[in-house]
Amino acid sequence: MRKSLVIILSVVACALFAFRMAIPLPDRIDETAFKSGEVLNYRMKYGIFTAAEAHLRVEDSEVKFDGKPAYHIIADGATAGTFDVFYKVRNRYESYIDKASLTPYLYTENRHEGSWHHADKVTFNHGDDKITGTTGTYPFSGKVFDFPSAYYFARNIDVTKLHQGDTFDMRYFLDNGIQSLSITFIGREKVKTALGRFNCLKFNPTIIPGRIFRKDSKLYLWVTDDANRIPVKAHVEVVVGSLTMELTSAANLKYPLKTADSKND
Template sequence: MKKYYIVLILITCFNHAFSQEKAYKTKEVAFQAGEQITYKLKYGIFSAAEAVIKVENSPLKFDGHPALHINTTAKTVGTFNLLFKVRNEYHSYIDPVTLLPYYYSETRQESSYRHSDKVTFNHDTNVITADKGKFPFKGDVFDFLSCYYFARNIDVSNLKIGETLELHYFLEDGIHALTITFMGREQVKCGLGTFNCLKFNPTIIPGRIFRKNSKLYLWITDDKNRIPIKAHVELIVGSLVMDLSQASGLKYPLNPVKK
C-alpha cells in the first residue's frame, strides 16, 4: 500500500476496532440514519484537515437486502492545501443488522496522485472483488468505514487493561490487520466538551513520518454512542491530534461531564 501520509493518519484514527473473533457485537445498534459527525485534524497549533461522516438510509438494495449508506469526505484545510492538498471521498454500504459491508468505493485526490477503487464483499463465497483483482478472506473483513461503525457496537463490558485485540479490513491492495491495546478509562476534552472515555493504543508501523517508538492513542466515549472523540499520534517531528468538533442526529444523547 502506498503511503499517502495525511489520509493514512485520518484512516488510522478512524479504523481501530475489534475483530469479532475476540469480541462480540451488542444486540442494539449504536447509531442510526441521519447521524453526522465531523472531525478536525491539527498539526501542533495549525489546522491540517477535516473529515465529515454521514449515515443515510440507502435506496439501493443488495441481493434484495436493505442497506445503510456511510459517506465520508476528508480534505486538507488552510496552509496544508498548499503543502499537500487532499480531497477524498469514501462510500460504504452495510447491512443494518450485521453491519458487514456489501460494497465500498473511494475516490482519492492527494496532491498530484489520483486513485479510485470499487470493492464488492461476498460473504457467502468469502471473496472480495476490487479493481486490483479478487481477494479470498476468512472471518469478518470490513472496509475502513464499516470497520469503524462495527467497532462502535462491540461489547466492551469485559475488557481488561492491557488486553490486545485485532481488526481486519480491506484497503486498495489487500487485507490488512492491526492490533489495539485497551489502556483503561479517562476523562478527555474535545471540541464538544469533556467526556468519560475508553482509551486505546493501536500499533503503528515505523516509517518516514513515524518514529520507532511513536505512539497512537484513541479515546472513545464510554456510553451507548461509542464515538471516537480524540486521537493523538506522535510523528518524527511534532504530533497530530484528531478532535471531534460536531455531532448531530445521534441515536443517544451525547452527555459531556458536568463541571
C-alpha cells in the same frame, strides 16, 4: 514533509474510521449505536495549525442488496488551510452495509492526493468469502470490513469486559488487500476535547517507527464510554511535533452525547 503529513493523516484516519476489535463478533445487531441521519465532523491539527477535516454521515440506502435494506455511509476527508495550498487532498470513501449484520456489500473510494489519483470499487461476497476489487479477487475468512463499515460495526461491540492491556486485531480491506493492525486497550479516562470533557475508552494502535514516526512515538485513540461509542480524539507523535484529531460537531445522534460531570473530575 508534505507527503509525510498525508501519510500520517491516513494512519490516524484508519485508526479513527476503521477501528474494530477481533473478539467474538455478533452475526446480527438488534440495537445499533447510531441511526440514519447521523453526521460527525472532525478536525486534524498539526500543532496549532489546522491540517485537515473529515466528515462522516450515514443515510438509508436507496438501493437494496439481495433484497435487504442497507445503510449508505459516506466519509470525506480533505486538507485545509496552508496544507491545502501545498498538498491538496480530497478523499471520499463510501460503504453500503446490511442493516441487520452491519457487514458491507459494496465499497467505493475516490482519492485525490496532490497529482495522484486512485479509485476503486469493491464488492464483498460473504457467502463465498471473496472480495472483488478493481485489481482482482481476494479470498478471506472470518469478518472483514472496509474502512467506513468497520468503524460503524465497531461501535456496536460490547466492550464492558475489556481489561487493561488486552490486545486486539483490526482487519479491513484497503489499497488492494486485507490490512491488519494491532490495538491495545489502555484503560478508561476523562479526555478534554474541543467539545468538552468526556469519559472515554483509550486505545493504542501500533505504528511502525521510521522517517515519519520516532522510535518511541505513540498513537492514542479515545472513544466515548457510552452508548454512542464515538471516537472523540486521536493523537500521534511525529518526528517533529504531533498531530491531533478531534470531534468538532455531532448531529442526529441516537443517544445524547454527554460531557463528563465536572463535579466528578
